[in-house]
Amino acid sequence: MAVGLTLIFGVMRVVNFAHGDMMVWGMYLAFVLATRAGLDPYLAFPVCAVALFALGVVVQRGLVDPIIEAPHEMQILLMLGVALVLENTALLIFGPEPARVRSPLARLAWEVGPLYVDVARLVTFAVAVVLTLALSLFLYRTDLGRLIRASADNHYGALVIGADVRRIYATAFGIGAACVGAAGALVSPILPFQPPTGLSLSVTSFNIVIIGGMGSLVGAFIGGLLVSVAESLGAVFLRPSLKELFSFSLLIVILLFRPAGLFGKRTP
Amino acid sequence: MWAAALAVAVLLALPAVLSGYAVTIFILIFFYAFLAQAWNVVGGYAGQLSAGHAAFVGVGGYTAALLFERGVTPWIGMFAGGALAAVLGAIIGYLGFRFGLRGFYFVLLTVAFAEICRILASNVEAVGGAVGLYITFTGNPRQFQFQDQRAYYYIALALMLLATGVTALIERRRFGIYLTAIREDETACEALGVDVLKYKLLAMIVSSFLAGLGGTFYAFQNFSLQPGAVFGIPLSVEIVIRPIIGGAGTLLGPILGSFILTPLGEVSRSYFGQSGLHGAHLIVYGVLLVAVVLFLPQGAYPYLRKLLSRRNIA
C-alpha cells in the first residue's frame, strides 16, 4: 500500500494527509461492488483504481493547483480539509460500523508444516509485486513516466524543456491515488475498516516510505516488508502492544543514519 | 501598540458579558493560540517544522498530574513539566539538527518521537497506561482548579500573552534575526559563521518549554489525560494548523489563526451537529478549511498587512 504514497510524495513533495482517507474510499468502493454487484475485491480493484484516479486528478486540478506557489505548509492544511470531507462523507453514507469485504479467498489458509499461509495475504502480496513492477516500467520506460520523474527532480528544468507541468502533476497525483484505491480494494477482505481508519493508514504508509526510501518504488516495497517483520519480531519477543514501538524506532534510526531511506537517492 | 493595548483591555473585560459556552470557546482560542505561538518560535521563525509538539504538551501534563498525585501543587508541577518537555525538546532537536535533518525529514522525526511517547505512555502502568490519569475535581485554586470557568479564561489569556511576549522579545533581538536567517538560507548562515546548531536548539528548547507549560493547563482543565489525546497526531495537527493559516513566522499569525479556526469548528458543530446526518458538521468544517486555504493561500496575517498597506497608500 505504500507504493501509492511514494509516487505522490516523490513527484509532488506533497505531505498528503488525505492519502489514508482515499485508501478508505477504495475499500468502501470495493465493499459496494462486492455487496451490490457481487464482484470479488480481487477482481474489482482496477475499478477502484480508476475511480480514485479521477478523484486524484480533480483534487490536484481544483485544489492544489491554485495554491501551488503558496508556502509549502499550506498544502498540509488543504489536505487536512480534504481528509475531513472524505472521512465524514464516508461516515454519512456508510455509517460508523467496521466493515469488511467477504471473499471466499480470505477464508482459506494452507498448513505448510508448522506455518499457516494465509491465501488472501499471499494474493495481495502477489498483486502488489505485479503493480510495483508495472509502475516501475511505466516510470522508467515510457515518455510520460520519464517526464513525471523529471518534474519531480527539477520543477523548473521541466518547465524549461517545455513540459506541461500541470498536466504531469495531475497525472502523477491521479496515478498515486489510483494505487491507493487499488491497495484499498486489495486489503479490504483482510483489514476491517471504518471511516476514521485513514489516519493510521497514512502514518503507516509514511513510515514505510521513509524506511524504504523516498521516490524509490523498490524501497517502498522493501520498507513495507521490513516494517512488518520488525513489528512481528516485537510482538514475539516483547509485548505485542509495544510492537509499533519497533517500527517507529526503526524510522528514527533510519532517519538519522540514512535519511534518504535504505534505497533512496542521496539528496544534498 | 495602542491597538494591542485596546485589544487586551477588551479581552480582559469580555468575560463579564459572555455566556459560559462563549467563555469556553475563548479559552480554547487562547490556549491553542498559546501552543501555536510556542510552535511558532521553532516552526515559524526558525522554519524547523515540528509535527510532534503534542509530545511536549503530553510530557508537561503527565509530569504535573503525576506530581499532583504525590502531593505537589500543579503551580510547581507546571514548571517541572515545562522543564522535562524542554529536555525532550533538546534531545529531539539535538538529534535532528546534529544529523542535519531538514524539512520533511525533521517533520517525520518529531512525529516518530511523539508516537513513541504515546506508545510508551499506553504501556507503562506507572503512568496510568492506556487508561490514563484521572484528576479529582476539587475546584481548589491551590490545586490549579477553579470553581469559576472565568479563572481559566484569564490563565489562558495570560499564557497566550506570555508566549507572544516571549516571541516578540526573540523577534527583536539578534536571536530572532538569526532564526529568520536560518529559515531563509541555512547554508549561507553557516558560511557566515553563525552557530546554526546552537540557535536552532535554543529555539526548540524555548518552544518545547512553553508547550510543556500548556500541558498542565490541559490536564487541569479537562481532568483526564489519555495517551492518544495528549500525545496523538491530532493534537499536533491542531497546534500546527493555526500558525500556518494565520501566517507562520509572524507574531500575530498564530493568534489570528486560532481566532479563525476555533470558531469555525465550533460554529459548524453547533449548526450542523444537531441533525440526524452524523458527520455533516465535520464535512462543513473540512470545506471551510479548504475554502480558507484557497482564499488566504499566503496566510491571514500577511493578507491583512497587504490589505492595510494598500489602504495606507491609497
Place this chain on the structure above:
Amino acid sequence: MTSRLSRRTFLKTAVAGAAVVTTPVTLRAQAKTFKLGAVHPVTGPLAEPGQACRLGAQMAVEAVNAAGGIKSKGGVKLELVLGDTQTKTENGRVEAERVVTQGARMLMGSFDSGTTNGMVSVAQQRRVPFLVDIAAADQITANVAKSVAEGQQKVQYVYRNFPTGSSFGRKAVQYFGEIFAEAKVTPKRVVLMYCNDLFGQTQSRGFLAAYKAAKPAWTVLEDDVIAWPEPPSDLSTEVSRVKSLKPDVISPITRPASAQILLPEIRKQRLDILGIVGPGSPGFYEAGQIAILKDDVEYAMVSNPWANFKNPRTIQVAEEYKKRSNGKTFDTNSGYSYDAVHVIADVLERTASLDDPDAIVDAIKKTSFSSGLMQYAGPIHFNELGDNPNAVTTMTQILGQKPVAVWPREAALQKFVFPRPKA
C-alpha cells in the same frame, strides 16, 4: 470565482458564529420543556457506540413525552440538546458547556471515560446534575465522592447507572466459575487477551483484580496476558503466541474492528479450545459483526450489560430500535442510554423543584427505579459513591447466529453450549 464564493460562505458563517456566542441563557422560569444535554461521540473512531447512545436517548425522550411528559410538573416535556465529542477528550467539557449554555438543566453521557471525566468538572462547576449513562472507569464517580468527603466540594452532582470497571470484572469472574462448574470442567489455562486502549485496559485490570481476589479453581495464565495496539492491522503473531500457550479457553476483550481480525485468525490457526469466553466487550453481538464473522463467532460468549428480553416492553423497544437504526441490535449502549432518560424522568417526577439542582440531586439520591429495560440485579439506586450497585452484566452467547442471554440462570433464555462442539 472560487475565492468570491468562499468569501461569502466565510462571512455568512462568521456572522452566524457571532450569534451563537452572544445567545443569552434561556430564561428558566418561562421554559415549558426541561432541556436535557446528551453528549456522545457521534463522529470519529467511537461513532458507532456514540450514535447508538444518541438514538437510544432520543427514543426514550419520545416515549416519555408520548406518555404525558413529567406529570407531577404539569406535563413538562423533555427536550434533548445534543452534543458531539467527535471522540476527542477535550470536547467533553466544551460540549457540556455548550449544551448547558443552551439551557440544559441536566446532563447525560458520554460513553468514553476520559471525555466523561471532563464533563464531570462542568457538572460540578455549574451545578448541573449529571447522570453518566455509559463509562466504566471507577474514578469518575469515586473522585467526586472523595472530593465531597474531603469537603472540597459541597454537593455531588455526578451519578452513574452503569457497571464500573471493577464490578464488570467481579461479575465476569463469578460467571466464568459458575459456567465452568455447570459444564463440569476446570480450565487451567485461560488466556486473557485485550486491546490496549482505555477501554480494554480498564476491563482487563478489573478482570485480573477480581480474579486475584476470588482465587477460583480455574486459572488464568497471569504472566501471559496478551495485549495488542488498537486498532490492529494484523493479529496473526498474537494468535500464534496464544496457540503456543496451549490454552483451554481464550478470553478476549475486543473492539468491533479487532474482533473482526481476531476471531477469523483463531479459526485459521485451528486452535483446539473449549471455547471463547470474553470478560466484557463489544465486537461479538452486534448484528453487523455477526453478518461479517458468521461461523467464526458462533458459540462465542461474552459477559456484557444486556437488555432483559424477558420483559415484553424490551422486545417492543428493541423492535422499534431495529427499524430506526437500519437493523441494529438493541444493545448495551442504546439500552443504557434509553434507561438513563427514564431514570431522569423518574427523578424529575419526584424532585421538589425542576429549577433547583440540589433538589434534583436529592431526588436522585432517593431513586429506587425498577422499570429499566436492561438486566438489573434489583431496583436502580445510587450508593455512597454515586454508582448503581445493581447494574450488572449478563453472559450472552451467539447461538444460531443470534446473541442470547445464557447466564445467570434467572436471566437466561437458553442453556449455554460449553464446551463448544468440535468443528
